[in-house]
Amino acid sequence: MSEKEFLENYDIHEFDVPLCTVDMAVFSLIENQLNVLLVYRDEHPCKERWALPGGFIDLNKDKSPEAAAHRKLKEKTGLGSAYLEQVETIGSPKRDARGWSLTVLYYALVDITRVTLPKVGKKTVWMPLSELKPRSLAFDHGKLIDVAMKRLRSKATYTALPIELMPAEFTLTELQHLFEMILARDLQAKAFRNRVMSANMVEETGGSKISGKRPAKLYRSTKVDRDTYFSRPLQS
Amino acid sequence: MSEKEFLENYDIHEFDVPLCTVDMAVFSLIENQLNVLLVYRDEHPCKERWALPGGFIDLNKDKSPEAAAHRKLKEKTGLGSAYLEQVETIGSPKRDARGWSLTVLYYALVDITRVTLPKVGKKTVWMPLSELKPRSLAFDHGKLIDVAMKRLRSKATYTALPIELMPAEFTLTELQHLFEMILARDLQAKAFRNRVMSANMVEETGGSKISGKRPAKLYRSTKVDRDTYFSRPLQS
DNA sequence: GCAATAGTGTCTCTTAGACAGTATGCG
DNA sequence: CGCATACTGTCTAAGAGACACTATTGC
Missing domain, CATH: 3.90.79.10 (Nucleoside Triphosphate Pyrophosphohydrolase)
Incomplete structure (x- = not known):
């Protein structure tokens, strides 16, 4: 057949x-x-x-x-x-x-x-x-x-993927809060910012956002490949 | 209905x-x-x-x-x-x-x-x-x-999973060769051994294996959770 | 001794984590 | 000024990478 x-x-x-x-x-x-x-x-x-x-x-x-x-x-x-x-x-x-x-x-x-x-x-x-x-x-x-x-x-421990949830402009503190919510633990602001900035995953928009106290710089996400991994994962 | x-x-x-x-x-x-x-x-x-x-x-x-x-x-x-x-x-x-x-x-x-x-x-x-x-x-x-x-x-870059391919007893050099084959690149013997040993993924059997020159110690894999990740991935 | 394979000592570099310190706004 | 939030300086620890070094066998 x-x-x-x-x-x-x-x-x-x-x-x-x-x-x-x-x-x-x-x-x-x-x-x-x-x-x-x-x-x-x-x-x-x-x-x-x-x-x-x-x-x-x-x-x-x-x-x-x-x-x-x-x-x-x-x-x-x-x-x-x-x-x-x-x-x-x-x-x-x-x-x-x-x-x-x-x-x-x-x-x-x-x-x-x-x-x-x-x-x-x-x-x-x-x-x-x-x-x-x-x-x-x-x-x-x-x-x-x-x-x-x-x-x-x-x-979230080894990529910057959650950034996809953010609106066009956001502050790094807001982004950190998102990661903290997903990971269910607090992150060190310095380590988090170093990580995000050195990976060139965001860039300043020039604007800033006042939420009562000191204004925070606004960022937008750059079109970086979402599958690029950080060289070291976060704990947990 | x-x-x-x-x-x-x-x-x-x-x-x-x-x-x-x-x-x-x-x-x-x-x-x-x-x-x-x-x-x-x-x-x-x-x-x-x-x-x-x-x-x-x-x-x-x-x-x-x-x-x-x-x-x-x-x-x-x-x-x-x-x-x-x-x-x-x-x-x-x-x-x-x-x-x-x-x-x-x-x-x-x-x-x-x-x-x-x-x-x-x-x-x-x-x-x-x-x-x-x-x-x-x-x-x-x-x-x-x-x-x-x-x-x-x-x-293979962030777990010891390939160890599942090995027979009951094996040398660390053999295990390293396996990882090198999978990753298609050479690894540093020292770094590789530190990694495997400090994760307690293998233990000595006491025996050794002669392949012509200096005998190599034999190891067996310990029953560690295969999904435990190393704290840092290998490159590539 | 020599060759070959097994295995180590030690240095550098990167980066997460910790934490105290500074900066900038508002009332 | 005080306070809250934004952000940085600087140290430590861990572990990968590099590479020269030592160890142990057979011949």
């Missing part, structure tokens, strides 16, 4: 296959708090619970799982581009009541000032991580957020 | 789903060379070409993609346990002639002295990476090996 004949006779439904989805933890920084985007489910299963944005790969629209994730990010935030990284693929017979289910988990870091939540369609909401009740979410999405958060935390 | 009713009426085949597989790059060290395990395909598609071990997730047998990977590793190497890590999930409409296909890629590090290749069933072979012709492999498996190898290289 030739390959051509084989393919003509191949029945893609001969064997049971898992349900196959893409899910995303979209993180943003709102009022000095890390938030994650949630979508309200008004269909079964897990009807009337909050879930991560995501869903089935559309075999007609999507050329790759990344493409599916980008499409969903665009639908929910209006962002055509943002930092997006695959975290892990998680599957089990139990995680979805419909059957054996596999999800490719991504996380995205977005600048909240550039986001426009959809006016129509499903309800979407920014949930502060500090107020999140992981057990209340649909499926195993509480656990997925935890996995994504662990990855972000790990990355 | 209740969730129960919804599930009773849910047709898992209502939408097209991707083909969903697990593939593994199993690495071993044979005669000071990195090898990868290949399996001969005697069925379409990609008939009569070499491929990574892998295949469809068995919804009845496998409780997770990891479980599927472990099952396939056991089938091909006889090993019930080995270091196994998920690398990335790769999918596209083109990578498999049968249709939109998604594969969860793992890599495994095995001690070749503990492996027993199956006597019956599909032909399996250890292919030295130096002799591998990536384009000749089935599907995109040449690229998958490259992705897995990049991950292994990255890990």
